[in-house]
Amino acid sequence: MTRPLALAACLMALASPALSDSTELSDTGSCPGCDLTEAAFAGQSLVGANLIGATLEDSDFSTTDLFLAQLDEARADRINLRDASLKAATFVGASLRDADFRGADLSGARLKDADITNARFDGAILCNTVMPDGELSREGCR
Numbered sequence: 001m002t003r004p005l006a007l008a009a010c011l012m013a014l015a016s017p018a019l020s021d022s023t024e025l026s027d028t029g030s031c032p033g034c035d036l037t038e039a040a041f042a043g044q045s046l047v048g049a050n051l052i053g054a055t056l057e058d059s060d061f062s063t064t065d066l067f068l069a070q071l072d073e074a075r076a077d078r079i080n081l082r083d084a085s086l087k088a089a090t091f092v093g094a095s096l097r098d099a100d101f102r103g104a105d106l107s108g109a110r111l112k113d114a115d116i117t118n119a120r121f122d123g124a125i126l127c128n129t130v131m132p133d134g135e136l137s138r139e140g141c142r
Contacts, residue, residue: 021036025051026041026044029049032051036054036059037055037059039059040060041061046064049069056074057077059080062081063082064081064085066085067085067087068088069086071090074091078098079096080100088112090114092118093117095119097123098124099124102128103129104129105130126138
């Protein structure tokens with residue numbers, strides 16, 4: 001193969017991956033370790049989604065149903081989770097710095113409460129968020 005043709009083939013392969021990370025999550029509900037920086041999933045149903053170790057920084061998951069989703073060790077700084085259903089979701093060791101949880105629900109759903117063990121919430125807005133213990137947080141309300 002000549003050099004220009006080989007270069008063109010390589011560029012085409014890079015330009016059209018089989019599945020982007022956003023498409024993979026939408027199609028399969030699973031995308032551990034994916035890079036979903038600035039992704040838009042507002043209002044979607046991602047029940048049971050596997051996002052362990054995913055990068056979700058600056059993404060919009062507002063009003064999304066993430067019941068039983070796994071976001072352990074996710075990097076989700078500045079994520080928008082306003083009015084999201086996070087019942088029984090896990091955030092073990094996740095980075096949620098400056099995240100917007102206004103109106104979100106982390107309470108139990110007869111199964112178990114959301115697990116936020118060792119999650120980092122520095123600067124997160126938890127105004128009117130139902131916490132795992134069922135209490136309403138007022139942190140970050142103005």
